[in-house]
Amino acid sequence: MKIRRKIELAVISDVHLGTYGCHAKHLLTYLNSIEPKKLILNGDIIDVWQFSKRYFPKSHLKVIKKIMDMAADGVEIIYITGNHDEMLRKFANSTIGNISIVNKAVLELDGKRAWFFHGDVFDVSIQNARFLAKLGGYGYDLLTLINRGVNWFLEKRGKERYSLSKKVKNGVKGAVKFINDYEKVIAELAIENGYDYVVCGHIHQPKMEYFENKNGKTLYLNSGDWVENFTALEYQFKRWKMYNYDSDKLSAFYVDEDFENMEIKDLIAAITIVDKHEKKK
Incomplete structure (x- = not known):
């Protein structure tokens, strides 16, 4: 019998289902290892x-x-829309059973206010040059595809995984400045609006850091991604933790055998179950 970790809240973002860079099996291993009261899908x-x-x-x-x-x-399940799944924004503030679709969310966690949103609204490249941003997305997808081949070879030789995209980001001063500015702007806005926690995604940079200015302080949290970092945020016992698949994975949890022969008809059946649950309420 598999014992799942009971947690109050789990946050994942930037899974990018439908792309070569997505590590869906890693994510399934993680989801099979937890039993949260709430799961936030942050874009x-x-x-x-x-x-x-x-x-x-x-x-x-x-x-x-x-x-x-x-x-x-x-x-x-709280599904917060992002830029890569922006088509869902037309369904914002709608619910199906236990699943709600929103553009942002505010929760009270043990007397503290937490502000959740994806973060693309603070990305100037997305807002002012959507075509270039999408083109860059295709380039990123190609880079992650190449990276998967490199990591397959490294793992076969017993060597540590290597992130090409992270190396590119960390080696370009402009990218580093963008990330620092992104985090600072979001943290200062959270302080201004009296939020104790601000939780986002978008930039694929997992992080937990306190920001403070003359008006107060806030804890900035970024859930990272399931393309290169394989990270999630967890809240339990009044504390936040950054889960990292590479260092925290439990060998007992892999993709359930029940999933092995799953077809599209099973997915439709699952949606039907959720819909029936809604009608009973």
Whole structure:
């Protein structure tokens, strides 16, 4: 019998289902290891920008099925829209069973206010040059595809994984400045509005850091991604923790055997279960 960790809240973002860079099996291992009261999907879960009918493997369908099953089992799912799944913004403030779709969320956690949003609204490249941003997204997807081949070779030789995109980001001063500015602007806005925690994604940089100015302080949190960092945020016992798949994974938890032969009909069945749950309420 598998014992899942009971936690109050889990946050994942930037899964990018439908792209070659997505590590869906890693995410399934993580989701199978936890039993949260709430699961926040903080944007870019399904990548509509790079979506292709030619590439949506079973492991990606299994992630969607797993989330549907969690909702049917009573887990509150809050889907916060991002830029890669922006088509869902037209459905903001709607609910299906235990799943709600929103553009942002504010929760009270043990007397403290937490502000959740994806973060693309603070990205000037997204707001002012959408075409270039999408083009850059395709380039990033190609880089992660190449990176998967490199890491496959490294793992076969027993060597440590290597992130090409992270190396590029860290080696370009402009990218480093953008990330620092992004974090600072968001933290200062959270302080200005009296939020104790501000939780976002978008830039694929997992982080937990206190920011402070003359008006107060806030804890900035970024859930990272499931393309290169494989990270999530967890809240339990009044504390935040950064989960990292590479260092925290539990060998007992892998993709459930029940998922092995899953087809699209099973995904439809899962959605039907959630819908029936809604009608009973």
